[in-house]
Structures are given as structure tokens and as C-alpha cells.
């Protein structure tokens with residue numbers, strides 16, 4: 001699974017240390033972290049790492065690979081748990097990471113991510129289309145905003161006329177994102193990241209996954225008026241949902257967030 005699950009895990013653990021506790025994400029016997037957990041949980045006092053199963057201060061939360069609480073596999077689709085609402089995650093950056101996060105500037109830029117995780121089977125259902133993202137980037141640029149994109153190992157598409165920020169890791173990208181004015185992109189790791197570093201966002205949900213489950217109230221979450229189907233196969237309903245979200249919709253939502261920030265911070 002991806003980084004989004006780790007960020008939601010850090011949200012579930014929020015506030016534990018202040019109560020004298022640490023959260024054990026696992027099945028009650030073993031703490032089950034995955035390949036991305038260490039990177040996201042580093043420095044987080046609310047989470048107990050594998051090996052601390054018998055420590056007196058732990059509280060179990062059954063959130064782990066294969067048991068994510070917010071969904072259940074039902075044949076070829078996910079059944080969403082509408083009682084689950086993602087809580088913004090948390091990252092605990094050290095001094096060097098905070099300094100590195102400031103290297104591209106600390107005000108006003110807009111991060112845009114034109115592709116969701118292409119290696120996942122649901123990619124087609126979460127894809128708004130690179131051409132649409134290019135349209136939004138062009139219009140925001142014409143309106144005077146600095147538009148940027150993160151370059152990592154797995155980012156295949158570079159939008160035209162958009163600054164490319166090299167990043168060393170997902171965690172490093174979030175340290176930079178913490179200084180953005182806005183994030184625009186699909187439902188995925190970076191929208192969870194934007195919530196964790198308290199950045200507004202315009203998120204292209206479409207018809208696959210419901211914003212009430214993995215979305216955040218501080219973001220504009222666009223579904224194209226579709227009910228979430230959870231289909232793990234390319235789905236015409238999801239395609240229609242994405243097609244009914246226009247470049248105008250995203251541009252207007254972006255301008256709404258950006259002008260609110262300008263009113264707040266000048």
C-alpha cells in the first residue's frame with residue numbers, strides 16, 4: 001500500500017503521547033508496519049515501533065496492511081466504511097529536514113500532481129487526465145501564480161511550463177509542500193500529505209472513493225457528483241465522474257483557496 005495509509009495511521013495516533021500512551025498499529029499480537037511506515041512515522045512520539053508489543057504504555061489500533069478499517073474487499077471492488085473519517089496525519093521533521101523544506105522558497109507556490117499512482121490497478125478510475133491538469137496549470141500561471149511539480153523516481157509526466165522541484169523522498173516532498181499555498185491533484189499520498197502539513201487542496205476524487213472517508217474538510221473534494229463505487233477494475237461510471245469535472249471547476253476552487261490565503265496573510 002501507499003503513503004496515504006501511513007499518513008492516516010499517524011492521524012489515528014494523534015494525541016496519544018500527551019495521554020502518556022503510544023499507539024500500536026497491528027493485530028493485537030504484533031505491530032504491523034509496512035515498507036513506508038518508518039519514513040512517515042520517524043520522530044513521531046505517538047506511535048510504538050515493532051518490538052514494543054509488550055511495553056506498558058501501548059494501545060492497540062487494528063489498522064494495518066490487509067485491515068485498513070476504512071474499506072473491505074467485496075469481490076472486484078472496495079466496500080467503503082462510511083463510519084470512518086480520516087483525521088489529518090502528522091509528520092515530525094528534524095531540524096535538517098525543516099531547513100531542506102525551505103530550499104524552494106516559503107510562500108505562494110502551487111503544487112500540482114497530474115497523475116495518481118500509475119502502478120495501482122485502480123489508476124484509471126482515479127485519473128482526471130494530464131491534459132486537464134495542464135489546462136489548470138496554464139490558467140493559474142496566466143493569473144500570476146508560481147506553479148510547481150515534484151520530481152521523484154515515479155513521476156513520469158512533467159507538465160509544460162511548470163517548475164520541476166527535485167525531491168529526495170516522499171518525506172522530503174512533504175517538507176517542501178509544507179510551504180505551498182495550495183495542492184492540486186488526485187486522491188492519494190499527496191492529498192493526505194497536504195492535510196498533514198496543513199495545506200489547502202483541490203482534490204480530484206471522482207467516483208472511486210468517497211471524500212467523507214478519505215477526504216479532509218479543509219480541502220475542496222470534487223466527485224463529479226458521483227456516488228463512490230470502489231471498483232478495482234476500470235469503470236465507465238468513474239470515467240463519467242471524472243469527465244464531468246471541468247478545468248473551470250478546478251481553477252475556480254483553486255482561486256477560492258488562494259484568495260482566501262491572500263486575505264489572511266496578505
Ligand SMILES: [Zn+2]
Nearest residue numbers: 229235237238
Ligand atoms: Zn466507478
